[in-house]
Amino acid sequence: MKVVAGPSSQDLARRVAEQLGVGLVESSWKHFPDGEFYFRFHEDITGEELIVVQSLYPPQNEHIFELLTIVHTARDLEASKIIVFTPYLAYSRQDERYLPGEAITSKLLAEILCKIGIDAIYTVDIHNFKVLGYYTVPAYNLIASPLIARYFVENRRLTKPFLLAPDDEEAAIKRVEEASKALGGVPYDALEKRRDRYTGRIETKEKELDVKGMDVVIIDDIISTGGTAANAAKISKKMGARKVYVGVTHALLRGEALKMMEEAGVDEVASTDSVPAVTTKISVAPLLREALKGKP
Numbered sequence: 073m074k075v076v077a078g079p080s081s082q083d084l085a086r087r088v089a090e091q092l093g094v095g096l097v098e099s100s101w102k103h104f105p106d107g108e109f110y111f112r113f114h115e116d117i118t119g120e121e122l123i124v125v126q127s128l129y130p131p132q133n134e135h136i137f138e139l140l141t142i143v144h145t146a147r148d149l150e151a152s153k154i155i156v157f158t159p160y161l162a163y164s165r166q167d168e169r170y171l172p173g174e175a176i177t178s179k180l181l182a183e184i185l186c187k188i189g190i191d192a193i194y195t196v197d198i199h200n201f202k203v204l205g206y207y208t209v210p211a212y213n214l215i216a217s218p219l220i221a222r223y224f225v226e227n228r229r230l231t232k233p234f235l236l237a238p239d240d241e242e243a244a245i246k247r248v249e250e251a252s253k254a255l256g257g258v259p260y261d262a263l264e265k266r267r268d269r270y271t272g273r274i275e276t277k278e279k280e281l282d283v284k285g286m287d288v289v290i291i292d293d294i295i296s297t298g299g300t301a302a303n304a305a306k307i308s309k310k311m312g313a314r315k316v317y318v319g320v321t322h323a324l325l326r327g328e329a330l331k332m333m334e335e336a337g338v339d340e341v342a343s344t345d346s347v348p349a350v351t352t353k354i355s356v357a358p359l360l361r362e363a364l365k366g367k368p
């Protein structure tokens with residue numbers, strides 16, 4: 073087994089190879105002056121089991137095409153098995169047709185990847201579990217929230233920690249539940265959030281939270297504009313939280329996201345290396361190592 077480092081996840085791929093105790097495949101890539109992508113394996117991969125590491129954060133479409141190129145080449149050159157590790161699986165928020173006539177882009181991506189011949193896919197904190205069902209090969213979701221929660225406990229000496237999901241969707245609740253279990257049963261709760269499908273505007277319903285004097289860790293899968301986390305931080309502060317931290321798996325941090333969270337009273341944001349960002353402090357590589365244990 074060997075690891076292929078996709079252009080979007082060179083450092084993460086090295087960490088994955090280290091965790092698994094295997095080598096990196098020698099390869100090179102470049103973009104031509106007109107933007108087209110070029111990829112080449114510099115060693116014989118025929119008969120090799122490969123783990124292709126390529127997270128699909130922005131620019132998503134570029135990163136998707138890079139992944140397709142690598143997988144297609146590996147299949148063409150007869151690698152014996154192709155496992156894809158895409159911690160951030162782009163388009164997972166478009167998991168169904170919310171408005172008539174909409175494209176279900178998560179399904180499109182799944183169909184293409186399966187068609188060109190992946191054998192399995194692993195992702196981290198997928199926005200909606202339903203997307204995994206679009207894959208006709210084994211598709212696994214790994215949960216990073218226990219690692220994220222442990223980061224804050226170990227590095228910030230939390231007094232009375234409290235975990236908060238900024239929305240009450242199934243996947244969001246599962247993330248705080250798992251983090252709570254990892255910390256030995258820390259209290260947690262979830263807020264109710266609504267996003268206007270036309271304007272994108274987010275509204276979070278205020279809720280009585282029992283967090284007076286406590287350190288609240290908001291756990292979310294994605295921070296894009298920062299609006300969701302900022303709303304949850306403001307409510308936590310209003311309810312008397314001492315400190316407010318944000319732990320996120322995929323820190324996309326668009327526009328003024330960090331500023332918005334800071335102004336809402338957030339003391340620190342920590343994220344994983346699913347998306348390289350100024351807030352990256354935790355690696356998801358050990359999650360893949362654990363998930364692959366005992367798999368044929």
Ligand code: R5P
Binds near residue numbers: 238297298301
């Ligand atoms: C959506 O429900 C996700 O779980 C995140 O809460 C959301 O994508 C964050 O987006 P933003 O930072 O733009 O509020």
